[in-house]
Amino acid sequence: MNTTDLGLPMTVPADGLPARVRIHEVGARDGLQNEKATVPTAVKAEFVRRLAGTGLTTIEATSFVHPKWVPQLADAEDLYQAVADLPVALPVLVPNERGLDRALALGARRVAVFASATESFARANLNRTVDEALAMFEPVVRRAKAQDVHVRGYLSMCFGDPWEGAVAVPQVVRVCRALLDMGCDELSLGDTIGVATPGHVTALLAALTGAGVPVSALGVHFHDTYGQALSNTLAALQQGVTTVDASAGGLGGCPYAKSATGNLATEDLVWMLRGLGIDTGVDLGRLVATSVWMAAHLGRPSPSRTVRALSHQEQ
Amino acid sequence: MNTTDLGLPMTVPADGLPARVRIHEVGARDGLQNEKATVPTAVKAEFVRRLAGTGLTTIEATSFVHPKWVPQLADAEDLYQAVADLPVALPVLVPNERGLDRALALGARRVAVFASATESFARANLNRTVDEALAMFEPVVRRAKAQDVHVRGYLSMCFGDPWEGAVAVPQVVRVCRALLDMGCDELSLGDTIGVATPGHVTALLAALTGAGVPVSALGVHFHDTYGQALSNTLAALQQGVTTVDASAGGLGGCPYAKSATGNLATEDLVWMLRGLGIDTGVDLGRLVATSVWMAAHLGRPSPSRTVRALSHQEQ
Numbered sequence: 001m002n003t004t005d006l007g008l009p010m011t012v013p014a015d016g017l018p019a020r021v022r023i024h025e026v027g028a029r030d031g032l033q034n035e036k037a038t039v040p041t042a043v044k045a046e047f048v049r050r051l052a053g054t055g056l057t058t059i060e061a062t063s064f065v066h067p068k069w070v071p072q073l074a075d076a077e078d079l080y081q082a083v084a085d086l087p088v089a090l091p092v093l094v095p096n097e098r099g100l101d102r103a104l105a106l107g108a109r110r111v112a113v114f115a116s117a118t119e120s121f122a123r124a125n126l127n128r129t130v131d132e133a134l135a136m137f138e139p140v141v142r143r144a145k146a147q148d149v150h151v152r153g154y155l156s157m158c159f160g161d162p163w164e165g166a167v168a169v170p171q172v173v174r175v176c177r178a179l180l181d182m183g184c185d186e187l188s189l190g191d192t193i194g195v196a197t198p199g200h201v202t203a204l205l206a207a208l209t210g211a212g213v214p215v216s217a218l219g220v221h222f223h224d225t226y227g228q229a230l231s232n233t234l235a236a237l238q239q240g241v242t243t244v245d246a247s248a249g250g251l252g253g254c255p256y257a258k259s260a261t262g263n264l265a266t267e268d269l270v271w272m273l274r275g276l277g278i279d280t281g282v283d284l285g286r287l288v289a290t291s292v293w294m295a296a297h298l299g300r301p302s303p304s305r306t307v308r309a310l311s312h313q314e315q
Numbered sequence: 316m317n318t319t320d321l322g323l324p325m326t327v328p329a330d331g332l333p334a335r336v337r338i339h340e341v342g343a344r345d346g347l348q349n350e351k352a353t354v355p356t357a358v359k360a361e362f363v364r365r366l367a368g369t370g371l372t373t374i375e376a377t378s379f380v381h382p383k384w385v386p387q388l389a390d391a392e393d394l395y396q397a398v399a400d401l402p403v404a405l406p407v408l409v410p411n412e413r414g415l416d417r418a419l420a421l422g423a424r425r426v427a428v429f430a431s432a433t434e435s436f437a438r439a440n441l442n443r444t445v446d447e448a449l450a451m452f453e454p455v456v457r458r459a460k461a462q463d464v465h466v467r468g469y470l471s472m473c474f475g476d477p478w479e480g481a482v483a484v485p486q487v488v489r490v491c492r493a494l495l496d497m498g499c500d501e502l503s504l505g506d507t508i509g510v511a512t513p514g515h516v517t518a519l520l521a522a523l524t525g526a527g528v529p530v531s532a533l534g535v536h537f538h539d540t541y542g543q544a545l546s547n548t549l550a551a552l553q554q555g556v557t558t559v560d561a562s563a564g565g566l567g568g569c570p571y572a573k574s575a576t577g578n579l580a581t582e583d584l585v586w587m588l589r590g591l592g593i594d595t596g597v598d599l600g601r602l603v604a605t606s607v608w609m610a611a612h613l614g615r616p617s618p619s620r621t622v623r624a625l626s627h628q629e630q
Contacts, residue, residue: 006475176478197590235549275514
């Protein structure tokens with residue numbers, strides 16, 4: 001059975017949802033940075049090229065962190081230069097001013113900083129308090145904005161934290177406000193350990209818009225650890241969110257099992273949005289083919305249900 | 316990390332959702348009927364017992380089809396008798412009057428017939444037209460109701476069909492009406508090939524309630540083939556549905572890959588409902604332990620993301 005040839009999913013719009021969603025594709029960066037065996041730069045570049053060929057318009061390419069921290073990203077310069085000609089937005093992560101310098105030297109026009117909503121994760125990931133981390137980002141954001149570079153602020157642990165448990169909504173709102181006041185153009189609200197549920201998503205988004213944050217400045221970044229990513233996305237769409245992070249093939253974040261998933265799979269997202277009649281510009285068949293190609297390179301099947309179903313992929 | 320010990324997911328109710336959901340657990344029947352190696356009756360019975368111990372109140376036990384069709388269910392009598400003492404509802408499938416006779420002889424108080432919304436599947440599964448199948452069920456339902464036995468009507472292919480593609484909403488409404496007029500107490504709307512998306516779910520439910528069907532008579536049965544089952548469930552809850560079919564561990568329906576999933580995993584559903592503050596009466600830890608036990612027996616990991624995350628199960 002090839003369901004897409006049968007015109008499936010059937011397009012049936014729902015009330016109160018946006019007409020268009022921009023997918024912020026993180027597979028090439030977030031997806032591959034945890035690979036044990038470093039993926040060759042040429043393969044990463046080809047992956048980004050193929051992703052661009054599917055119609056995705058925002059493809060996070062790499063991260064200018066120190067190679068000591070993430071050896072898999074030591075090729076950031078080479079990779080960026082290999083794909084810089086593509087007619088898509090290619091945001092890159094910059095952890096500090098040194099990272100920003102490297103990105104700007106290559107002509108990057110979109111950068112992202114990554115903050116934490118919780119003290120425990122700020123300490124674990126950045127070796128700083130939440131406020132110390134914000135202070136570190138302040139000059140990064142200021143200098144980027146001075147050059148009219150678009151700045152995204154990632155915020156981790158917006159719903160739950162592996163040390164602290166539930167994360168209070170006001171705590172998240174406070175850090176969001178600080179990032180926006182600093183000059184961030186958009187935020188990505190991360191459910192880093194995948195524990196969010198739809199009511200929690202709705203409550204956080206309502207609190208943020210209630211605090212004066214325009215919904216157009218808010219993206220969502222859900223993990224599928226407990227299978228909740230897509231229902232949480234639906235809740236976010238119902239609140240007017242139009243930027244959704246996803247990872248082709250569900251690459252990245254395999255905390256427990258070889259084929260368990262961290263990131264929401266872009267294909268599963270596109271399937272839902274297509275059914276809802278929400279335009280993404282993405283060719284689902286090409287995207288599945290790209291993920292199958294990448295899965296073959298990595299030597300393990302994609303955890304995306306849609307990739308498996310449409311590729312008849314055997315484990 | 317043990318997220319549930321951390322009090323996760325955080326409970327944050329959402330507006331407009333039911334306070335309580337009844338899970339119709341299908342793992343023991345729908346989940347195991349496709350196993351290549353027949354599962355021993357004692358293991359099935361133990362599985363049903365353990366499921367009952369989790370707080371599930373409706374556990375579909377088996378199907379009284381002819382053993383020639385589904386040899387895995389040839390032990391229907393033995394299995395039913397082995398679990399009949401449990402203080403839970405134990406519905407059984409009956410394909411025809413002969414199946415009803417067998418179920419009634421054992422004292423079954425809840426039976427289910429299974430119809431198709433499409434001609435192609437009626438032909439493939441029942442070797443009849445849709446109306447011929449309905450005619451076959453008419454005496455089954457009538458005789459069951461005459462004995463005050465509760466009758467569920469399963470309806471397959473409510474959203475898409477592998478031969479016909481998209482299934483028109485009015486066609487589904489017509490067959491639903493016929494089943495209810497015949498005397499069925501409740502319906503289970505099946506997305507047999509997993510192609511539904513939330514707007515389609517909303518449209519079908521709105522059409523049914525618009526046609527005078529009380530939402531309390533409607534259950535939903537989603538498959539996770541494309542990862543859509545939980546977001547579709549959320550859409551159904553938003554329409555007032557309070558009966559949701561699910562399969563412990565996501566057992567059953569592996570059309571493409573060893574660990575691809577057919578049925579919505581009960582654990583993933585319970586995680587969402589728990590986060591939404593919707594009462595199910597189910598102990599998630601016990602349910603995960605039950606699915607891990609069953610997975611060990613079957614020799615392959617559960618496809619449920621929640622089972623994997625909470626059990627740290629390796630593939």
